[in-house]
Amino acid sequence: VYDRTPLIAGNWKMNLDHLEAVTLVQKLSWTLSDADHDFERVEVAVFPPFTDLRSVQTLVAADRLPLVYGGQDLSPETSGAYTGDISGQFLSKLGCTYVLVGHSERRTIHAESDEVVQRKVKAALEHGLGPILCVGEGLEVRQAGQHVEHTLGQMRAAVDGLSADQVADLVVAYEPVWAIGTGEVAGPEDAQEMCRALRAELEDLYDADTAARVRLLYGGSVKSGNVASILRERDVDGVLVGGASLEVDEFASIVRFEH
Numbered sequence: 017v018y019d020r021t022p023l024i025a026g027n028w029k030m031n032l033d034h035l036e037a038v039t040l041v042q043k044l045s046w047t048l049s050d051a052d053h054d055f056e057r058v059e060v061a062v063f064p065p066f067t068d069l070r071s072v073q074t075l076v077a078a079d080r081l082p083l084v085y086g087g088q089d090l091s092p093e094t095s096g097a098y099t100g101d102i103s104g105q106f107l108s109k110l111g112c113t114y115v116l117v118g119h120s121e122r123r124t125i126h127a128e129s130d131e132v133v134q135r136k137v138k139a140a141l142e143h144g145l146g147p148i149l150c151v152g153e154g155l156e157v158r159q160a161g162q163h164v165e166h167t168l169g170q171m172r173a174a175v176d177g178l179s180a181d182q183v184a185d186l187v188v189a190y191e192p193v194w195a196i197g198t199g200e201v202a203g204p205e206d207a208q209e210m211c212r213a214l215r216a217e218l219e220d221l222y223d224a225d226t227a228a229r230v231r232l233l234y235g236g237s238v239k240s241g242n243v244a245s246i247l248r249e250r251d252v253d254g255v256l257v258g259g260a261s262l263e264v265d266e267f268a269s270i271v272r273f274e275h
């Protein structure tokens with residue numbers, strides 16, 4: 017049996033400039049150290065906008081904060097004529113541990129296809145970043161009862177061509193689109209149903225050992241009031257938090273979900 021360290025990840029989206037980022041990270045680390053948070057037991061990651069990463073890196077290194085951080089996206093390419101894009105190579109050099117890939121806002125607003133998402137997952141791994149692959153269905157798919165099939169299909173496409181060792185480094189975040197930023201939260205049993213199905217699919221595609229190593233997160237209107245019940249589910253190994261990660265006290269309460 018694998019002991020999967022819970023991962024609490026805060027996706028800031030397009031919020032907080034680099035000065036605000038420094039303030040938030042400092043306050044977060046003070047709040048968590050005051051509360052005696054055990055960073056060995058629960059991993060905490062933040063996903064600031066690209067322009068904040070250098071400041072976050074400096075702060076984390078200077079104060080030896082036990083926080084990790086990552087980018088919200090990356091290019092499938094390594095370098096070259098891709099105006100406006102950011103290479104995984106740059107993110108690694110800035111000390112990023114993770115990178116979000118295929119967030120539903122990228123899939124809808126930037127029309128990212130499953131094929132692009134797959135290339136980004138591969139690029140992340142090649143640059144030593146842990147991809148946090150986001151999958152999940154929209155409301156119509158859920159209402160048609162096709163949510164499991166749809167979400168498993170997105171994951172299958174994204175891991176195409178990856179070895180078992182590569183997949184073991186992956187984190188998969190189940191984020192039903194209808195629950196993102198809407199205040200609508202999937203029930204703990206919905207999160208468990210999907211995470212169980214994702215793990216079973218990984219077992220089919222790879223093997224039981226690999227499937228047991230992959231961390232599966234739930235995301236969609238997670239708050240301090242609902243996090244504990246979600247994380248009590250057997251196959252849910254963490255949460256991806258949007259809105260609530262911008263408020264220090266709220267995010268710190270989420271991180272301390274057992275208290």
Ligand code: PEP
Nearest residue numbers: 196197235236237258259
């Ligand atoms: C997200 O953007 O990944 C997310 C889960 O957002 P929110 O928590 O605001 O629903």
